[in-house]
Amino acid sequence: MTETESLTTHERIVRAATVCFRRWGVEKTSMSDIAAEANLRRPQLYRHVESKEALxxxxIVHAAEELSRRRLAELPIEGPATDLIVKSLVMGHDDLLADAFASHLIGDGARTFLRLLGGDSGLREAQQLWWVPVITYGQERGELRRDLDVDEITDWFLMSQxxxxxxxxxxxxxxxxxxHLRTFIVPAVAAHAEPAPRK
Structure with missing residues (x-):
């Protein structure tokens, strides 16, 4: 059995969509293109996905999951948390720039990118595979602000990237x-940036 044959239909569709979006761009890719790449008929494709926007x-969520897993595999959670955060954000920046599909979406405007993801919790969950243990580690070491929760810090990193x-x-x-990351992005969540308690 080949790797493609062992994939579920959903996995085949996601892989096919990623290939097509990168090959032709979002606007030029049709659902028929994706169906052909996945070796499915168009009606079969629509049984699994409701629209191109949903796909x-x-x-995007699938790519974020892959990045989180790569970070977990390549970046040990040890040493100064701020150094670890900078390394992982640089990795994310490199990934986004290298991915013509994601860069194109963001190039169309951050509002477009965020509108597509606004009603979907999957992106945050995919990112938090990595960020939950890292942020928790940093807070336990006293390096990161405790008045901010994991969701707030994760969102800050996403918006910044x-x-x-x-x-x-x-x-x-x-x-x-x-x-830029060390000067502006990370200090916003570092412990020294924590506001003084109200009297």
Missing amino acids: IVTT IAMVEHAERYPTRDSVRR
Whole structure:
């Protein structure tokens, strides 16, 4: 049995959609293209997905899951939490820039990207495969703010990464990406940024 034959129908569709979106772009890809790539008839495709927009969301979530798993495999949760966060955000930035499909969506405007994902909890859940243990680790070490919960910090990182990719020309090198993250993004959630308690 080949790898393709061992995939579920849903997995075949997600893989086919990702291939098509990257090959032709979102606008030029039709559901017929995706069905053909998945070796399905168009009516069969619609039994599993309701629309192209729904499939776009699914492919983005799938890519986020893959990134979280790669982070877990490649980045040990040890040492200073802020260093670990910067490394993982650089990895995410590189991934988004390398993925023509995601970059295209963000290039159309962050509002479009977030509108597609607004009603779907899957992206946050996919990201939190990585961020829950990392943020918890940082809070337990006293490096990250305890007045912010995991959802708030995860959302902050997501919004920041989308903004950085949307304006990628401002960060032409990895060093410039790291500098922006260390100077502006990570300090917002670092423990020293925690507001003083109200009297």
